[in-house]
Amino acid sequence: MPDLSVDIGGLKLKNPIMTASGTFGYGEEYAPFINLNDLGAIIVKGLSLKPRMGNPPPRIIETASGMLNAIGLQNVGVQAFIEKKMPYLRTLEVPVIANILGEDPEEYQRIAERLTPVPGVAALEVNISCPNVSKGGIAFGANPESAIDVVRRVKSVTDLPVIVKLSPNVTDIAMIAEAVESAGADALSLINTITGMSVDIDKRIPHLKNITGGLSGPAIKPIALRMVWQVVNRVKIPVIGVGGIMDASDTLEFLIVGATAVQIGTANFINPQSTIHILNGLLAYMEKRHIRDIHELIGTLKC
Amino acid sequence: MEKKLNLGSGCVIENVNVAKDHFVMSLLLTSICKDALPGQFVMIRKQGVKDPLLSRPLSLYGVYQTDAGTVLEFLYRVVGKGTWALSRLTGGDQVDILGPLGKPFEILPDRNHVILLAGGIGVAPLSYFAEYLAKDLDRPEERGEETASARKVSFYLGATTAAALVGIEKIERFCTEVRISTDDGSAGFAGTVTELLQQDLAGLDHRNLCLYSCGPAAMIRSLSQLIESLDIPCQVSMEERMACGIGACLGCSIKVRDASLGWSYCQVCADGPVFDIKNLLWE
Numbered sequence: 380m381p382d383l384s385v386d387i388g389g390l391k392l393k394n395p396i397m398t399a400s401g402t403f404g405y406g407e408e409y410a411p412f413i414n415l416n417d418l419g420a421i422i423v424k425g426l427s428l429k430p431r432m433g434n435p436p437p438r439i440i441e442t443a444s445g446m447l448n449a450i451g452l453q454n455v456g457v458q459a460f461i462e463k464k465m466p467y468l469r470t471l472e473v474p475v476i477a478n479i480l481g482e483d484p485e486e487y488q489r490i491a492e493r494l495t496p497v498p499g500v501a502a503l504e505v506n507i508s509c510p511n512v513s514k515g516g517i518a519f520g521a522n523p524e525s526a527i528d529v530v531r532r533v534k535s536v537t538d539l540p541v542i543v544k545l546s547p548n549v550t551d552i553a554m555i556a557e558a559v560e561s562a563g564a565d566a567l568s569l570i571n572t573i574t575g576m577s578v579d580i581d582k583r584i585p586h587l588k589n590i591t592g593g594l595s596g597p598a599i600k601p602i603a604l605r606m607v608w609q610v611v612n613r614v615k616i617p618v619i620g621v622g623g624i625m626d627a628s629d630t631l632e633f634l635i636v637g638a639t640a641v642q643i644g645t646a647n648f649i650n651p652q653s654t655i656h657i658l659n660g661l662l663a664y665m666e667k668r669h670i671r672d673i674h675e676l677i678g679t680l681k682c
Numbered sequence: 683m684e685k686k687l688n689l690g691s692g693c694v695i696e697n698v699n700v701a702k703d704h705f706v707m708s709l710l711l712t713s714i715c716k717d718a719l720p721g722q723f724v725m726i727r728k729q730g731v732k733d734p735l736l737s738r739p740l741s742l743y744g745v746y747q748t749d750a751g752t753v754l755e756f757l758y759r760v761v762g763k764g765t766w767a768l769s770r771l772t773g774g775d776q777v778d779i780l781g782p783l784g785k786p787f788e789i790l791p792d793r794n795h796v797i798l799l800a801g802g803i804g805v806a807p808l809s810y811f812a813e814y815l816a817k818d819l820d821r822p823e824e825r826g827e828e829t830a831s832a833r834k835v836s837f838y839l840g841a842t843t844a845a846a847l848v849g850i851e852k853i854e855r856f857c858t859e860v861r862i863s864t865d866d867g868s869a870g871f872a873g874t875v876t877e878l879l880q881q882d883l884a885g886l887d888h889r890n891l892c893l894y895s896c897g898p899a900a901m902i903r904s905l906s907q908l909i910e911s912l913d914i915p916c917q918v919s920m921e922e923r924m925a926c927g928i929g930a931c932l933g934c935s936i937k938v939r940d941a942s943l944g945w946s947y948c949q950v951c952a953d954g955p956v957f958d959i960k961n962l963l964w965e
Contacts, residue, residue, distance in 0.1 A: 401931070409928075436922055443733075645925075
């Protein structure tokens with residue numbers, strides 16, 4: 380049996396298959412379909428300090444080889460997460476990572492403070508694609524200064540591994556990655572969704588009530604892969620690849636360019652057992668080639 | 683606790699074009715969906731295909747147990763890329779099914795006059811419900827018996843025009859009466875189906891009535907206004923675009939009343955698709 384274990388900034392995973400925040404609820408939703416304990420890690424829906432209602436519908440629209448979403452970060456809030464969702468998650472034998480978000484830098488800090496002492500929270504993933512409401516709505520992750528501010532604040536209040544999830548809607552993601560690494564991030568995950576739009580030609584209105592939304596799915600994989608490759612060549616901390624991964628073959632592309640682990644998102648909607656099929660496909664690939672350790676694959680791109 | 687909801691595969695038996703843009707598809711499953719109830723739906727996709735990317739939600743139009751397995755029937759309309767792809771399926775094609783999903787229609791045992799009100803393709807889930815009621819599937823101990831409190835099922839079906847009316851044969855078979863309306867008067871009552879109901883309600887005992895509805899949002903909204911001041915329980919099956927179908931992605935949210943917050947968003951796939959009409963909020 381090949382060794383698939385990886386280390387993400389101090390968090391040890393038995394395999395590199397994680398679930399992407401926003402696509403896997405709070406984990407229990409997928410319990411009817413897979414053994415959750417087979418996963419490398421579960422990343423839950425992004426949490427804000429107070430509950431968020433989310434955006435008015437319509438919130439989603441399918442596009443060519445993908446979909447746009449404008450869910451609006453609807454979540455139960457950190458208090459309800461701790462009280463109502465963590466008890467079930469603690470029964471699992473898989474690391475649970477809390478994705479956190481905020482409207483201002485202080486909110487990130489306060490959520491990190493609340494979650495750090497909670498038993499069962501193995502790491503934090505910081506979503507810096509949120510609009511900085513106090514600065515006119517530009518995403519935290521759009522410039523190095525605001526990204527650094529958020530990361531430093533979170534690092535100052537937690538000893539949990541801090542993964543920072545980068546936005547692709549920037550001019551130079553590698554530059555943001557370097558800045559975030561310098562601020563103390565233990566690992567990076569990229570990419571979040573790419574801003575996109577779709578129009579109803581009969582009603583002549585956007586398909587999304589929010590007008591724009593985040594594109595995910597196979598359409599974004601080449602962009603995600605390119606960005607992972609660029610970032611891996613600029614930082615020393617582990618990079619988790621996200622974006623359009625549908626199967627083991629896609630996963631292998633990300634590992635080969637240098638991702639230490641991957642997150643599976645939209646694929647869960649196509650088949651709720653996707654994560655397990657991917658894991659089995661990865662094992663089969665390694666067994667066929669007598670690869671005994673996943674690190675014989677990671678970062679082995681020849682170019 | 684046995685988990686009824688699951689993933690399975692099925693084989694298309696047939697997929698028949700019954701009217702312009704309308705198809706009835708039947709498929710055979712060997713596992714899952716045996717106990718699928720009226721008001722529930724499945725997420726369906728052609729096996730091995732990723733374009734269109736997402737599965738499509740289809741209401742159950744019929745659920746039959748046979749020696750070979752469970753047969754599911756769908757009556758659907760081609761409205762876009764996904765339903766067009768489904769309309770291309772033929773006998774022998776393999777499909778993946780996620781289901782049964784959602785909360786079914788709730789039967790109210792002390793109300794014996796059931797009114798089912800459908801607009802357009804909303805006829806589909808209500809037809810299965812009509813059949814279920816007619817066969818007394820919720821009252822197995824009474825099946826085949828003449829009961830004193832026999833249930834009356836009235837089906838109201840509205841469409842824009844006569845050519846757009848579908849599913850009439852099935853509802854005529856299982857309902858005590860069928861009331862038709864067309865916007866242009868080409869068949870039945872000339873006007874909307876809610877206008878027809880309004881007329882009829884005047885002559886009915888509301889204490890024995892319960893209403894179930896499915897159809898375009900505008901129709902549901904009219905219905906909610908019509909019965910706002912009436913004491914008739916009414917459940918509606920709602921619809922929104924879906925991605926996961928299982929309450930994880932939060933894509934299919936609609937606004938509903940909330941006792942403590944005033945309002946909140948609920949998921950059509952997991953909190954619905956059947957809702958109490960009095961809980962729906964309109965923009």
